[in-house]
Amino acid sequence: MEGSSQTPTNEDLASVSKNATKKEAAKQEKLRRRQEQEALAASASSLAVDEEDRLAANYGDVPLKDIQSKRVEDVSRPTKVGALTNALENCSVWIRGRAQTIRAVGKNISFVVLREREFTVQCVVTVQPDTVSRQMVKYVSGLSRESIIDVEGLVSVPSVEIKGTTQQVEVQVRKLYCVTKAVVLPINIEDAARSDAEIEKALQAGEKLVRVNQDTRLNNRSLDLRTPANLGIFRIQSQVGTIFRQFLLSEDFFEIHTPKINPGSSEGGAAVFRLDYKGQPACLAQSPQLHKQMAICGDFGRVFEIGGVFRDEDSHTHRHLCEFTGLDVEMEIYWHYSEVMDIVDRLFVTIFDTLNETCQKELEAVGRQYPFEPLKYLPETLRLTFKEGVQMLKDVGVEVDPMGDLNTEAERKLGQLVLEKYGTEFYILHRYPLAVRPFYTMPCHDNPAYSNSFDVFIRGEEIISGSQRVHVPELLEERAQACGIDLKTISAYLDAFRYAAPPHGGFGAGLERVVMLFCGLNNIRKTSLFPRDPLRLAP
Amino acid sequence: MEGSSQTPTNEDLASVSKNATKKEAAKQEKLRRRQEQEALAASASSLAVDEEDRLAANYGDVPLKDIQSKRVEDVSRPTKVGALTNALENCSVWIRGRAQTIRAVGKNISFVVLREREFTVQCVVTVQPDTVSRQMVKYVSGLSRESIIDVEGLVSVPSVEIKGTTQQVEVQVRKLYCVTKAVVLPINIEDAARSDAEIEKALQAGEKLVRVNQDTRLNNRSLDLRTPANLGIFRIQSQVGTIFRQFLLSEDFFEIHTPKINPGSSEGGAAVFRLDYKGQPACLAQSPQLHKQMAICGDFGRVFEIGGVFRDEDSHTHRHLCEFTGLDVEMEIYWHYSEVMDIVDRLFVTIFDTLNETCQKELEAVGRQYPFEPLKYLPETLRLTFKEGVQMLKDVGVEVDPMGDLNTEAERKLGQLVLEKYGTEFYILHRYPLAVRPFYTMPCHDNPAYSNSFDVFIRGEEIISGSQRVHVPELLEERAQACGIDLKTISAYLDAFRYAAPPHGGFGAGLERVVMLFCGLNNIRKTSLFPRDPLRLAP
CATH class of the missing domain: 2.40.50.140 (Nucleic acid-binding proteins)
Structure with missing residues (x-):
């Protein structure tokens, strides 16, 4: 709890900036001196x-x-x-x-x-x-x-x-x-609000302006949040949630809240945070997946949830957090997973349209500090099969495993190719190989090596994963076992399917990623209010 | 993870109903036999x-x-x-x-x-x-x-x-x-949907109908959720969230998402769930209190959050859960905590009005199984001081410590007296003794033994706590120390106040409690989708 993320005082600046470069620390020191002199000068001059x-x-x-x-x-x-x-x-x-x-x-x-x-x-x-x-x-x-x-x-x-x-x-x-009254500040809002372009421009004119680095910002988040770009980012984030809800409510969905403390691990796979629950081993939900499906088994028909998602990530990347806000949807379908993709399509086009209409000022504020091109998207979202995607990559000499998953690089390349060919930075890739999807994914009717699943991309990065789910308990058990999951750990979930589950599907997105990619930002820590990553647990 | 909350199969019914009475188990057994006979008869009769x-x-x-x-x-x-x-x-x-x-x-x-x-x-x-x-x-x-x-x-x-x-x-x-296809059911939806009145009436006519008890319901939640009353309860819950958001958005608030994994304990007081975060001791947020205040320090002005709240409760009562959905609000004020109470007043009257208008069918569905009287509330919410409340109790011979907190019984009694005198089951009690409030509560200007705080009651039960907060770091530290909180554990929070915090206040409510008390339900487990209590971690 102590250490890296405390806000600095005069006494312990050095320890605070252990994540910052020495150069940055020197800048901060210089800045503080200047401020103190200013204050002194102000009172003396009177x-x-x-x-x-x-x-x-x-x-x-x-x-x-x-x-x-x-x-x-x-x-x-x-x-x-x-x-x-x-x-x-x-x-x-x-x-x-x-x-x-x-x-x-x-x-x-x-x-x-x-x-x-x-x-x-x-x-x-x-x-x-x-x-x-x-x-x-x-x-x-x-x-x-x-x-x-x-x-x-x-x-x-x-x-x-x-x-x-x-x-x-x-x-x-x-x-x-x-x-x-405020005490002497570790960062000035004017400095924190400055764009890189401004700093470069001043540098060319011989003036050296303060550049506040990411860790210093996050260590002093309550100050950093006061910049126009940050006020813009979090108003946009709020607006994404609002449009998400309004659209789904108007489509006969309703909002649920599933438990975040669970027995076992929510989906097998990725690492989970473990805790002791009254003497029982428990873990934090990696997603509301199992419970939102259980709500469908409870005849809720169409549900969504906006809530915390917890992953004990070891990825030190620009797009992974240990805690983020999940945007989750689950719905009955009649026959086909395209019914789910239809909702994704209309929902996200509505989100983009509405943001562009209602958040102009906020988008401008973000753009002034972090310049970006408005997102290119089509009125009806492009859908490509995984096979078609692999072929497009192959055609330009990028070899990928046709039955494996795409890595980050291949995804970005494909995003580029799709933009060039179809003029959109937002598209759906569907019919993924079954082997790379979670156990609850429905295999294709005509080839069990593929699945009724999809990922959605913005600017070459994945933001949504979805699929039709297996609703037949026997097949569900078979798939869970094939994926190496101990059935005992998901028995309450499996039981919910014994009393006839309707055919259904759904998807999940991360709110912070949606905002980051819509605004073309380079780091997800910019769109998380108080980010949690492998190195950061405070403030 | 195994044990109490698994859905029963033919093999292990006895172990499942360990929480149920023997009588209930016998009923279930009888029911199953009847069902099996019915199925048999159906195929034989053809x-x-x-x-x-x-x-x-x-x-x-x-x-x-x-x-x-x-x-x-x-x-x-x-x-x-x-x-x-x-x-x-x-x-x-x-x-x-x-x-x-x-x-x-x-x-x-x-x-x-x-x-x-x-x-x-x-x-x-x-x-x-x-x-x-x-x-x-x-x-x-x-x-x-x-x-x-x-x-x-x-x-x-x-x-x-x-x-x-x-x-x-x-x-x-x-x-x-x-x-x-469904397998043989542990509970029938018709039985789960029956009101106590129906069962009593049938009993008087000599017919014994199945009564499904709470634990059996929760063990088989995906079946139990299919009853009209439950579909109603969770649509009402969704609607409460919707009205809450719409009202606040229209009042220039915006929505934030604060981290649920934190260092230290969020407010000192109550028990927290602890976990290991990459080798660092961490805990789950007991409320978004500290971070929503830090957002105010970040000039967000007016914010709200709907999100998970975690408490390692040992209370086995009808109104405590270990995990629930917090409805939280924090806002700048100019001079007085009445500015916060004004929002509470208009917000909740709007929630009640809108529920009565838009959820008639759902309220009827709930009322058919769990009869209740519509909530009595005034167009402008009654505000009494704590002192006035204590006096009302004294006047009828109920002695309470005038500088202590009210216990559940006194709260209920006061609710009764207020209803008789003012004709409302929804009211605000403010100016509580400082000693019974959290450290961040602002003392009164004219008497530091009292505080600028309030609780709000529905049908004699507390559902909202709020106050003006201490925004001056020196006083905040003094109050934290007086409440026995180790300042090191909240240093990131305290630091946020050094760069000038605006005067502010806020409040928090529990979504499940609001729905429970509006619908006059007798147990909070009825309004939590998959409840978590000291004895229940599944399904």
């Missing part, structure tokens, strides 16, 4: 104005009591920073947000960029006979970055463009109070 | 018609190949049983469902009650020169209960009321195929 201030009521720290639910009578709400436009010129407003930067200019003036979510506005604190004292300017200049402040002032519209803020108005401050 | 049947194509078992995705060309879909009405008289229909009961009458006729979800229809198989042979009647009569069958036939409208089916039409069968 006058030594210690005499009583008759305007003292206009600024200062909000007493904690005031925020301990004392001011119930105060039902007014601040204006949103994002709503500050020319239309409000000369209006008095109250805004609340973070002091992103504070810049003192001489003794009589201080500029504060106030940020609320992804919106920023410049606040100008100038000495004024009836409102702003020199002491107040000093107080403001001494505020620490990221502190939360309440600002009251008049909206003004400057004649020139304001660079570095989203809002094109200023607030001429009359009152300013600090609600919560 | 003619020994072994000669070739020129109408053989009209019935029989569907070959597995046909359901292995062979018949892709067949895009027709069966008519839903729930859609079978007078309007379809004389129409030819195809329906698919389960053979709930099969009753042979002589050699030429057999009645099958076909069930699809909560709908049932009577199918009549009568010997007809061009469609139905005696062999077909024999085949039908020999089907096992709960087998899935395809039926083709003509809709007819009988002149008398049909008892025991939901649909008031019959299907005159021309073709009947068995899609999947």
Whole structure:
């Protein structure tokens, strides 16, 4: 529990950055020094104005009591920073947000960029006979970055463009109070929000900007999350879940919640986290597979689940996590696994269409820091058989085992070929060899070496696995045994099929992967709020 | 993993019912014998018609190949049983469902009650020169209960009321195929669907009907789930989640997913499940509390989560589970915890209103088996202080510690008093003594012995806990230490507050409890799909 993922303090920066390069640590150190100097300079630059201030009521720290639910009578709400436009010129407003930067200019003036979510506005604190004292300017200049402040002032519209803020108005401050104070920051939000392109561009102009690496970000996740790109990513993630649910509810599915603590291992295969359950050996669900099928055996007809999935992975890759959010679907079918693929097709096209429609701002925010091309997909999703895929690879000289699985490289290559030939980065590959699929996969009617299964790819990476399931208990047992699974460990599951299971199928996707690949991001840790990987269990 | 929760077979019934009473076991045995006799009688009553049947194509078992995705060309879909009405008289229909009961009458006729979800229809198989042979009647009569069958036939409208089916039409069968066969059942759906009142009524008339007890139900959950009441309960559960999300999304919240595997214990207090995470000690989240607060520190503003919550409970009560689905909310506030209570108020009134509007059928289905009075609640939720609650109890002679917590009995009593005085079974009790709340609870501004916290009650049972949180790191550390929490175990959490946390608050509820109490059910195991309690880890 201790160690790598603690947020650094002044004392233990070195130990924190054990995952970061030394170079990065040096940068951080330099940054901190600069910040401390800035803070020092800010207070020093002010006058030594210690005499009583008759305007003292206009600024200062909000007493904690005031925020301990004392001011119930105060039902007014601040204006949103994002709503500050020319239309409000000369209006008095109250805004609340973070002091992103504070810049003192001489003794009589201080500029504060106030940020609320992804919106920023410049606040100008100038000495004024009836409102702003020199002491107040000093107080403001001494505020620490990221502190939360309440600002009251008049909206003004400057004649020139304001660079570095989203809002094109200023607030001429009359009152300013600090609600919560921040200590010196390990990373600045401006630095964390910078794109690689910006850093390169500055470098070419001879300026060296701070680049915050992944581990430093994740160690200080509560700060890192404040960047516009991250606010965008997690709003998009929320929206994917919303569209997923709305589509399925409208198709007569309903939502279930299956247990995550189970006896045995959920599907045999991959490594599971084990725990002690009241003296019984138990493990965490690698997927809701078995229980969602048991819900179908219970005549639930069409179900979905959004929930935690746990895998004791040893893969240190850009796309594996030890804990992620599963998007799972299971449904009765009449005759064919194409009924499941039809749902996949319409569901994901709806997700992509709706994201492009409703998340434009968020997608732009992500793209500003991590540039990407919008996903290319067809109104009706391309379906290729595994055989056809293997042939396409063969045609360009890539040899793969026609009865084996595709490795990551072959999948990426095939993605490229499909894009060139069909103009889509989203497609379904189906009829996989039976040998490479889980035991519950239904073999093909015409060739038991193949299966009624499919994988779905975005930008050359697998995001969905699905199939028709074996619903006949005798065949299910036979397949489980063939896959080396101890029947005793799945007996409750097998029993559910003895009382007649309807023909059914389903699929599962990972929410973090969907968001990562839709946004063309290079690492799944960017789309997991507090990622868990083989090296990271905190924060 | 073996033992108590396996589905029984003929061999090991005794071991299965170790949780059931002997009486129950005897009933089950009797039931099985009756079923076996019925099956025997059905095949015996038919003619020994072994000669070739020129109408053989009209019935029989569907070959597995046909359901292995062979018949892709067949895009027709069966008519839903729930859609079978007078309007379809004389129409030819195809329906698919389960053979709930099969009753042979002589050699030429057999009645099958076909069930699809909560709908049932009577199918009549009568010997007809061009469609139905005696062999077909024999085949039908020999089907096992709960087998899935395809039926083709003509809709007819009988002149008398049909008892025991939901649909008031019959299907005159021309073709009947068995899609999947069931083995002899440990419980009949009709028995599992019976209300206690029905059983009592029959008993008074001298008839002894089977009562299926809770453990037998849960051991055979995939069968038990097929009852109309259970289909209703889990559709209502899905709808609660949907309304919860829709309301919060419309109020500018968004959905997050926090990690369930964590270092340390999430809140100190209650027992946690421990596991090994790549050599590091870890535990399962008792709630998303710390991480949802860290999301607020990350400027997410307003968030919610629906996800698994894990508690190593030793409570063997009707309302505790070791794993349940948490409904969690966290939000920035400006000044007062009443801002959080306002959301609770409007959110839950919206949930109740919408359930009553949109889930009428489901609520009726639940009520038929488990009768309950609709929840009494006010358009604007009653708020009482803890002190007022204690006084109400005192006034009727119930003495409780004014600085302690209310026990279950006192809560129930207070619920009764509130109902009598204010006419509501849903209310908020706030300003609890600080000593009985978790460390992250904000003390009151005017008296640190009290806290800015609340509990919410339905029908005298607590379903929601919430509060304003401490957002100042120094006070947070002080409170954690006062509650005996080792600061090292929550250091990542504490660090998130050093960079200025906004004033905030939130609350958490349990989905299963909300459904249980809204429907007036007596056991939380009824509203958990596959419950996990101190004695149950399967199925």
